[in-house]
Amino acid sequence: MESTRSRIINFLSENQDTYVSGQDISNELEISRSAIWKHMKELEKDGYVIEARPNKGYRIIESPSKVSENTLQWGLSTEWLGKSIIHKESTSSTQIIAHKLAMENAEHGTVVIANEQTAGKGRLNREWHSAKYKGIWLSLVLRPNILPNLAPQLTLLCATVLATVLKEELNLDPKIKWPNDIMLEDKKVAGILTEMQAEQDKINYIVIGIGMNVNHDMKDLPNDIQYRATSLKLQSGKEWDITKLIQSILERFESTYMEYMQNGFSTIKEIWESYGYRIGEKMHIKMFKEVKKAILVGIAEDGALLAQYEDGLVNKVFSGEIEWFSKTE
Known part of the structure; x- marks a missing residue:
């Protein structure tokens, strides 16, 4: 409420x-x-x-520049997303709180946001360093009326939202590395983690986590990831208003989500492919014990990545099989 x-x-x-x-x-x-x-x-x-x-x-x-429930509500032009905002100065993970709230019947569109995460995580339980006051660390509680097998489409939808905000409002040139990373100049600036609780034919709820490095200087990034991570500030040379950026993301997410629920995945697929990292390029892809050359051609309706091999066949591939940063002819 x-x-x-x-x-x-x-x-x-x-x-x-x-x-x-x-x-x-x-x-x-x-x-x-x-x-x-x-x-x-x-x-x-x-x-x-x-x-x-x-x-x-x-x-x-x-209005103040610091992120809080009040500052996020002020000027937020959404119909249902973010009408309920849970803000924490510091927490282990917004995902954990969002799951707990969802199980307690939190309403569709609830947003959990923190100024700092002490145990942030990405896909495959990888650690996500969430520096205080430097980035966006939030989770969305959604209750979509779609089949569970379509849930990966929401990760791809969210990626198009982040990429579009960075391009259209910040004048940056983002790419989406399948399935959930936002890249700037071959370095990761944001990630998405989608988790759900579902039955065989019904989604009870989905939690989408977003982590974005915004105003980090190089010293704010752990030494072991500086070569592969970046921030909006490092890429643009300027600091950004985190509150306004969050509002832009929420507003864009709501409108994109509503269009998806009404018209399906085709438009999202087209937008995603326009931002797709190394789409149209030859890559090394591991198939069983072989390494084959293939061109990344897009994504499938189920959210899988598609690659065309030298024999002309197009197959679905998975992120663990792709040598993303290798160069091939």
Whole structure:
């Protein structure tokens, strides 16, 4: 359920070009004028700059740069994604919290976000270093009405969302390394982890985790991954507003998800292939005990990667079989 403070922020954001009277807020939220005043003081503690004028009302003139439930709600233009936000200053993993909430019937579109993860993880239980205040560490709780075998499509959908935000809003040139890595100049900047709880023919819930390195300097990345990891700041030479970036991702994810639920995977597939890392290039692919040359040609409806071999056959391959960083003729 949306908090009173979030409702105040949303109400003010809908009327951000004018003052909103205390009486209007009281009528809208069904709370007393004194309760409104107390909430405004709490918002100021969170870093909001609120202008209050006698006989006019309240107006938020500046929101804080730090990530919190309140700052994310302010200006977030979504219908259902992020209406319930759980924010943690520090936690072991947003995935763990999201799974727990999902099992407790958290609503579709719940977002769990942290300023720091102490035990972040990626695919195959690989560690994900989640530096405090430097990146985006969040998980989404979804309850899609699709068959369990289609769940991998949501990983690919999420990848197109991240790539599109980086390209269209940050003017960067991202690529998607199948199935879940966002790359900038051959280095990983973001990853996606999709997990679900399902029955044979029904998904109970899906948790999608997103980790993105945003304002890391080189010293913020562990020594053993500096050669293969990067951040938006390292690639662009500038710092980014993490709150606004999260809002952009949530807004883009919601609209893309709704289009997917209405029209299926074909558009997502086309967009993914336009960003696909090394699509159209020859690669070394391990097949049993052989290493064969093949051209990566796209993805299948089930989310598998497709490769065309020298004999003309097109087969599905898996990430463990591809020598991503080898060069071939």
